[in-house]
Amino acid sequence: MSPLFLISQGDPSGIGPEIIAKTFAAGLAPDCLVMGDVAVMRRALRQCGLSLPVVQVSRVGETVPPNCLPVFQVPGIASGLADLALGKVDARAGAAAAACITAAVASIQAGEAAGLVTAPIHKEALHAAGVTFPGHTEMLQALAAQGGALPPVRMMLANEELRTVLVTIHCSLRRAIDLITQESVLQTLRISHQALQRFGIAKPRIAVAGLNPHAGEGGLFGDEEQLHIMPAIRQAQAEGIAASGPFAPDTVFMRARHTDAHPGEFDLVVAMTHDHGLIPVKYLGVEQGVNVTLGLPFVRTSPDHGTAFDIAGSGRADPASLQAAIRMARRLAVN
Structure with a gap:
């Protein structure tokens, strides 16, 4: 079986769900599972004019049918995320984004997946939700800590x-x-x-x-x-x-x-x-850029762009950087 990679949904009010939807619809993520919210991903498909079944899985690693968008509904995230205003900072969106990351890391640490690809989060939304980390890198570093010791990590951007x-x-x-x-x-x-x-x-x-x-x-x-x-x-x-x-x-x-x-x-x-x-x-060009967190005990990559609140919901978001991040995660997991 191919290794499984988790994709954290990112801020549901940004373009993360849209670029994820486009990537699955193009058949470029057959080895991936979204950690997020089923209703948000269905909304993203509609926004992009795409028709693809969204399948809710009950556990990470569960076998899913082909040609679908599998989602693990992360426990504890707020209901009604698909009704939030797009392109707006919202504490509920920030809390959900953080919860998806936390759940994904826990699954990887349990040996259920090979790596993590993170869709964009919004730092103001995280702050509004009471999340003290300024970004993905610091949050992932804390989640990977062992015995209270933070692993030394660095950010790499590559194309x-x-x-x-x-x-x-x-x-x-x-x-x-x-x-x-x-x-x-x-x-x-x-x-x-x-x-x-x-x-x-x-x-x-x-x-x-x-x-x-x-x-x-x-x-x-x-x-x-x-x-x-x-x-x-x-x-x-x-x-x-x-x-x-x-x-x-x-x-x-x-x-x-x-x-x-x-x-x-x-x-x-x-x-x-x-x-x-x-x-x-x-x-x-951000379309091929990939953010890689070096020094973690697991693979983590991310697109080289943010939540793009100005175009969220328009269906115009370019998924190329997310797709490059998935390819990079596969490469790192092999080496």
Whole structure:
């Protein structure tokens, strides 16, 4: 039997249910099960003008008929989710999104599925529901904790041309600078190296982007490179990791970008802050971008976009990034 992958429904007021519906209708998720709400998924199919039977399963791993959209109705989520206004922040939607993620992780930890693909959630809706995590990454890290110890995790955004991993994620820029230490950079390099080896790259080439303009220009524009980033690179090199830099952040992504006409110099770029690392990948097109959480004891991928409240319910949402996330999850589960 093929491994089973769970898809958390995401915020029911966003485009998550629509892109899931389109993916199942296209026959591209035969090995997947939606953790969500049956009525929400039926509404999504109607919004997209699709005709596909929605089958409610009673347990994860249950055999389902072909050519359907199977849904595990997550216990405890609010009733009437399919009646919520689309494109609006709602605490009930945020609570339901969190419950779907929690249920999916519990099933994976019980050995019932091979990995998780998460549809987009809305951070304001989570906050309105009293969920304290700023995003998927931090929530999944907490759910994967063992004995109170959080596993070290990192966010990777990848497409066919570029991969980038972040040292810091969802925090203010002022706070991010304080979090850039020799240990945090070194830990990121170790996690990135191991992840690329799982991708089948035996000797990954990792470029490290600086924090400051021109990577500090020898200390003229800041000393974070000299105090924290360079020592981490040297330690990583001593451990056999092919890390190099720090390079100027305004040019290193061009050097790493891989196309048929221009093979990239590096397999991955480690960036210090959220926007430094994600803008280059997203500029290349969110339709093929995939968010991967590295360091978890299970596979987790996600589309490279948010809930898109402005088009929710219109049936216009592009499912390509979700489909790329499913393909990535399959690849990681095999390696």
